[in-house]
Amino acid sequence: MSDKVSSAPRLSTGRPWSLNSAHHRAALGVFMVIVIAHWAEHLAQAYQIWGLGWKPPQARGVLGMPFPWLISSEWLHYGYALVMLFFLILLRPGFVGRSRTWWTVALAIQFWHHIEHLLLLLQSQTGHFLAGRAVPTSILQLFLPRVELHLFYNTVVFIPMVVAMYLHLRPNRAEADAMACSCTPQPV
Amino acid sequence: MRTTLSGRHLMVGAILAALAVFVVVRALDVPEPVRLQAVEPADASTAGAAPTAVSLLFTAAPRPTTIHLVAVGPDGDEVSRGEPVVTGNRVSVRVEASLPGRYQIAYHVVTGEGKAVTGQSAFMVRGDSTAFAAAPAAPLTGADLAGHAHMNRDGGTLALVLLDLVLVAALVLIMVRRPRVR
Numbered sequence: 001m002s003d004k005v006s007s008a009p010r011l012s013t014g015r016p017w018s019l020n021s022a023h024h025r026a027a028l029g030v031f032m033v034i035v036i037a038h039w040a041e042h043l044a045q046a047y048q049i050w051g052l053g054w055k056p057p058q059a060r061g062v063l064g065m066p067f068p069w070l071i072s073s074e075w076l077h078y079g080y081a082l083v084m085l086f087f088l089i090l091l092r093p094g095f096v097g098r099s100r101t102w103w104t105v106a107l108a109i110q111f112w113h114h115i116e117h118l119l120l121l122l123q124s125q126t127g128h129f130l131a132g133r134a135v136p137t138s139i140l141q142l143f144l145p146r147v148e149l150h151l152f153y154n155t156v157v158f159i160p161m162v163v164a165m166y167l168h169l170r171p172n173r174a175e176a177d178a179m180a181c182s183c184t185p186q187p188v
Numbered sequence: 189m190r191t192t193l194s195g196r197h198l199m200v201g202a203i204l205a206a207l208a209v210f211v212v213v214r215a216l217d218v219p220e221p222v223r224l225q226a227v228e229p230a231d232a233s234t235a236g237a238a239p240t241a242v243s244l245l246f247t248a249a250p251r252p253t254t255i256h257l258v259a260v261g262p263d264g265d266e267v268s269r270g271e272p273v274v275t276g277n278r279v280s281v282r283v284e285a286s287l288p289g290r291y292q293i294a295y296h297v298v299t300g301e302g303k304a305v306t307g308q309s310a311f312m313v314r315g316d317s318t319a320f321a322a323a324p325a326a327p328l329t330g331a332d333l334a335g336h337a338h339m340n341r342d343g344g345t346l347a348l349v350l351l352d353l354v355l356v357a358a359l360v361l362i363m364v365r366r367p368r369v370r
Contacts, residue, residue, distance in 0.1 A: 028363075029363065032359060032363055036356055036359065039352055040356075042339065042349070043349065043352070043353060045339050046339065046353075049339060050341070050346065056339055056340055059339065120253075123253075124251075124253040124300060125300075127251045127300070133271060136253050136254075148339065148340055148344065148345045148348065151339065151345060151348045151349070151352075152348065155348050155351060155352055155355075158352065158355055159355065162355050162359050162362070165362050166358070169363075169365075169367040169368075170362075170367070170368060170369075170370045171367075171369060171370070172369065172370055173369055176369050183367050184367065185366070185367040185368045185369050186366075186367075
């Protein structure tokens with residue numbers, strides 16, 4: 001009996017630069033390095049606060065120490081939200097089955113996250129704040145005023161992304177048959 | 189060897205020259221950065237009665253993107269009430285303070301230019317019935333201009349960080365191992 005999963009992946013999808021076929025694994029790798037680097041900055045901040053006992057305003061991660069303006073820049077946060085959105089859209093066609101569903105969930109949440117950042121950016125640029133507040137305010141903060149917005153949104157996007165990555169790189173047999181990218185499991 | 193300039197070369201040259209002029213003009217046109225000029229009541233000042241508000245006075249409209257401005261009374265309880273208000277060059281918050289003693293102000297403002305202004309100040313209230321007259325606004329010295337952190341020291345944030353740590357570890361494991369059928 002032939003093993004369908006072990007068949008060579010169909011690597012021609014006609015997409016530019018074969019990002020969702022021959023180079024899907026590499027493109028996902030680049031994207032995940034960006035995502036993990038971002039988390040590494042926040043985990044470094046957390047270590048500075050809880051591990052080293054620094055006060056939160058002094059805990060600026062790694063890059064934030066020489067460049068303190070980085071973590072208070074609305075442009076930077078909006079830029080990162082855009083990069084996330086870009087890669088989530090760009091690499092979505094390479095996903096199939098359950099992994100595609102979870103990736104789409106991450107994309108939908110990230111789209112809303114990006115809208116929230118756009119609102120914050122517009123408020124910081126115009127000086128007109130939502131609901132008469134004294135500082136730029138997101139929609140979520142109108143309902144949950146004390147939420148750590150950046151960490152919360154990035155976490156709720158990251159959860160379905162990790163699930164999607166797991167299901168994409170550990171597909172069931174039917175999903176492996178449907179895959180046409182370089183992430184397709186190869187015979188041992 | 190003789191070379192000739194094509195229309196494309198001229199076009200690229202003109203665009204680069206225009207860009208260079210734009211960058212130089214913008215660089216020369218950078219406004220004076222907004223600075224914290226004073227805290228009211230002034231640091232180390234003494235008042236007969238408690239003020240009804242504490243304020244930060246800037247050299248120009250700060251157009252803040254983030255404001256934390258709180259006052260704590262002699263008993264350690266927060267006495268600032270409501271959201272800070274921005275009026276021109278001034279950021280204020282209302283206070284309800286009745287006890288005599290030492291009051292502390294802590295502030296953290298990120299200006300529209302992205303500059304963080306952080307620091308602490310303190311003033312005394314004597315507790316007699318004399319109307320409060322704020323001391324002349326003195327320039328703040330020793331203000332900590334440390335940067336802003338998008339992370340608080342609270343249980344919810346710690347829980348999110350721990351969850352993210354687990355997710356990052358899981359993602360790295362998923363990525364480094366060979367794909368396989370489950």
